[in-house]
Amino acid sequence: MKVFEGLKFKRVSSPIHRLDPRTKFIVSCVIFAQAFLFTEFLYLIILFVAQIPLVLLARVHKQWTRSLRGSLILTLLIFFTNLIVGVVSNDFQLTSDALTYSTSMSLRFVVLMTSFSIFFLTTSPDDLGLALEQSHVPYEFCFAFTTAVRFVPVLAREAQTIMDAQKSRGLELEKGGFMKRIRNYVPILIPLIVSSIRRSLELAEAMETRAFGAKKRRTSLYALKITREDILTLILCLVLLITTVYVRLYIPIPEVTIPIPRL
Amino acid sequence: MIEVENVSFTYPSGVEALREISITIGDGEFVAIMGENGAGKTTLIKQLNGILKPEKGNVYIDGVNTKEASVAELSRNVGLVFQNPDHQLFSETVEEEIAFGLRNFGFPEEEISKQVDWALNLLDIARYKKTSPFLLSGGERKRVALATVLAWNPKIIVIDEPTIGQDYTQKEKLRRFFNELNTQGRTVIIVTHDVEFVADCSPRVVLMYQGQIISEGRAKTILTSQEVASKASILLPQISELFHQLGDLGLPRDVIDVSEAKELIEDLVKRSKHHESL
Numbered sequence: 001m002k003v004f005e006g007l008k009f010k011r012v013s014s015p016i017h018r019l020d021p022r023t024k025f026i027v028s029c030v031i032f033a034q035a036f037l038f039t040e041f042l043y044l045i046i047l048f049v050a051q052i053p054l055v056l057l058a059r060v061h062k063q064w065t066r067s068l069r070g071s072l073i074l075t076l077l078i079f080f081t082n083l084i085v086g087v088v089s090n091d092f093q094l095t096s097d098a099l100t101y102s103t104s105m106s107l108r109f110v111v112l113m114t115s116f117s118i119f120f121l122t123t124s125p126d127d128l129g130l131a132l133e134q135s136h137v138p139y140e141f142c143f144a145f146t147t148a149v150r151f152v153p154v155l156a157r158e159a160q161t162i163m164d165a166q167k168s169r170g171l172e173l174e175k176g177g178f179m180k181r182i183r184n185y186v187p188i189l190i191p192l193i194v195s196s197i198r199r200s201l202e203l204a205e206a207m208e209t210r211a212f213g214a215k216k217r218r219t220s221l222y223a224l225k226i227t228r229e230d231i232l233t234l235i236l237c238l239v240l241l242i243t244t245v246y247v248r249l250y251i252p253i254p255e256v257t258i259p260i261p262r263l
Numbered sequence: 264m265i266e267v268e269n270v271s272f273t274y275p276s277g278v279e280a281l282r283e284i285s286i287t288i289g290d291g292e293f294v295a296i297m298g299e300n301g302a303g304k305t306t307l308i309k310q311l312n313g314i315l316k317p318e319k320g321n322v323y324i325d326g327v328n329t330k331e332a333s334v335a336e337l338s339r340n341v342g343l344v345f346q347n348p349d350h351q352l353f354s355e356t357v358e359e360e361i362a363f364g365l366r367n368f369g370f371p372e373e374e375i376s377k378q379v380d381w382a383l384n385l386l387d388i389a390r391y392k393k394t395s396p397f398l399l400s401g402g403e404r405k406r407v408a409l410a411t412v413l414a415w416n417p418k419i420i421v422i423d424e425p426t427i428g429q430d431y432t433q434k435e436k437l438r439r440f441f442n443e444l445n446t447q448g449r450t451v452i453i454v455t456h457d458v459e460f461v462a463d464c465s466p467r468v469v470l471m472y473q474g475q476i477i478s479e480g481r482a483k484t485i486l487t488s489q490e491v492a493s494k495a496s497i498l499l500p501q502i503s504e505l506f507h508q509l510g511d512l513g514l515p516r517d518v519i520d521v522s523e524a525k526e527l528i529e530d531l532v533k534r535s536k537h538h539e540s541l
Contacts, residue, residue: 158350164314165351167334168343169411170367187363190353194397198349 009124015229016058016122021131023230024119030237031115035108037248041100042256044107051114060121067117068110079106100257125150130224139218147203155196162191264289265311265419265450269320272306280306282474283320290418293445294452295461295482298471299496304454305346307471308421311452312341324419339368342417346424348408352396357388357407360396361414368415382414387436402428419450426457438464462486462500462519470495487517 016024034047055064082105086098129146133139166187167173173184247253265288272281280303288294296304309315310322313329322329324341345351354360361382365375383389386406391399396407405428413420425441426434434457441451441464455461461468461482468485470478478491485491487503499507506518506527514531518524 161345161347162350164309165345167314168312168338168345169351169364170335170338170415172333172335172367187351187353191350194353195349 009121011124012059014058014122016054016118018227018229019122019233020224020226020230021123021127022135022224023226023233024123025131026234027237028115028119030241032112033241034244035111035115037244038253039101039104039108040253040255041104041107041258042253044104044111047111048107048114051111051118054118055114058118058122060118063121064114064117067113071109071113075106075109078109079103082106094260096257096260099260103258120149126222127224130220130222133220134224140213155192158195159188159192162188165191264323264325266323267307267310267320268322270307270310270317270322271319272303272310272315272317274306280474281310281317284474284476285320286469286476286479288450288452290450291445291448292450293441293464293466294450294469295464295466296452296454296469296471297456297458297461297495297497302471302495303474304471305423306474308343308423308452308454311337311419311421312343313337314343335367338417339415340417341419341421342412342415344409344412344420344422344425346427348396348401348404351408351411352404355395356393357383357391357396357399357410358393360407361411364411364415370415378414378416382410385413385440386410387433400428402430402433405429406433417449419452420444421452421454423454424456425453426455426460434460456497458486458497458500462502465520470497483517483519486519 019027031047031051035044038044038047055061079102082102083094083098086101087094090098125146128149129142132142132145163173171184171187174181176184265286267284267286270281270284271279273279284303284307296307298304306315310317310329311324313322313332313334316322316330324332324337327337329337352360354363358379361379362375365378370378380389383392386409388403388406388410391403391407396404399407405425409422409425425437429437438460441453445451451466453466465482468479468482469476470485470491472495477494478485478488486500487507489499489507492499498504500519502521502524503517503519506514506524507516510516512531514527518527
């Protein structure tokens with residue numbers, strides 16, 4: 001459940017929070033593209049380090065580290081899968097290349113995780129909906145999307161309560177063979193699904209009593225505005241993207257490898 | 264016996280839910296935990312079967328430290344019924360729902376069917392044996408949830424908000440039922456906001472406020488103290504309120520029970536008639 005912490009919006013005022021959600025989305029996409037353009041250890045580490053000031057600037061470092069800790073298992077899984085494949089395909093020899101490559105792959109995951117964390121932690125669901133609306137997405141879709149995002153933490157909390165309730169009835173999730181363990185989750189998933197459906201029906205009724213969809217065209221109180229900071233950020237992103245694509249195509253990146261620790 | 268020793272607990276979100284709480288609950292006691300929303304009542308009962316482990320301090324159930332036992336082991340003796348039944352119902356029939364816990368605890372099949380029928384009758388839901396729990400009303404689902412836990416006959420029964428969604432008749436049945444469990448030597452702990460219900464049951468009352476126990480004692484003492492009640496944001500039972508205001512007539516102020524109130528008033532009326540005739 002800790003992973004979700006990295007996606008939960010926190011209302012603070014920072015330069016990053018004030019950016020237009022569309023700008024932030026493009027920044028995230030550029031970082032995303034960067035991480036996929038390069039497999040070199042050196043570049044990925046630069047990318048990782050470069051994101052830290054952004055996290056600090058947005059003052060979301062606490063949530064960010066929590067989500068990193070939450071995704072630790074997945075990161076380790078990526079690391080070891082790559083390492084094992086590397087070792088096996090190299091006549092069962094641990095090479096410095098394999099070690100570097102698997103570290104890079106894990107770093108890539110962390111970079112992606114961070115860029116999306118920054119986006120979701122600094123963009124309120126309302127802003128996100130507004131951004132979609134002003135990009136001419138039909139209102140019903142925007143509403144469905146923002147509602148879904150907003151209910152993620154609620155669902156996470158509810159899953160925890162259900163787990164507690166079933167454990168109190170003697171359910172042991174870690175007991176039994178592989179199939180049994182999967183079946184152990186039935187008593188958790190069914191109440192979760194049933195209560196979600198119940199809640200969505202209630203939500204629909206509540207919306208209807210407040211005349212949802214009465215008018216075809218909606219106006220909104222807040223309008224998003226692209227400011228000077230947004231334009232600057234976008235230009236910076238564009239420059240970065242062009243430069244890195246150029247580097248990728250024409251300039252070799254100095255190789256940095258991790259030496260195998262001597263045991 | 265339940266021993267809670269200097270337990271503190273803080274949620275990951277930073278909410279300090281329990282602050283150095285200590286309480287001992289003996290076998291066969293009937294306890295009502297009361298207090299305003301967010302006082303830490305639910306957090307406290309979740310410590311009793313090990314779902315939450317104390318951050319500081321210790322909880323012992325019959326001498327076993329909850330930190331050293333699994334939730335399943337502890338739950339065999341401490342049956343915890345959650346507030347919202349929708350957080351646990353998942354089976355196709357009420358019968359299966361009740362059997363779930365018994366299967367988890369490894370009861371033999373013939374015993375399971377016996378216990379299921381017993382629990383169904385106990386909570387007045389035998390006619391729904393083959394019905395899907397999802398088709399029942401809120402109050403009925405609540406009783407099914409209660410039956411699922413009572414079925415394995417735990418020594419200690421802890422219930423979060425048992426009276427929500429129950430009509431007067433069902434509440435009265437619940438009250439008699441708790442008393443009955445109690446006379447059978449079970450420890451019954453309820454968390455509730457329902458002062459009238461507590462006044463009728465007359466248990467030991469534990470009042471919580473901001474993660475601490477601010478007062479405890481017999482219902483008669485706690486539920487007649489204006490000062491304590493206002494601090495814990497509870498409204499006193501109507502009988503208690505009435506007698507508080509009638510105090511100037513020379514009546515006792517610590518009355519919460521209807522029959523006691525009736526006797527006192529009859530007495531008063533008789534005396535005043537006697538005065539008139541003189």
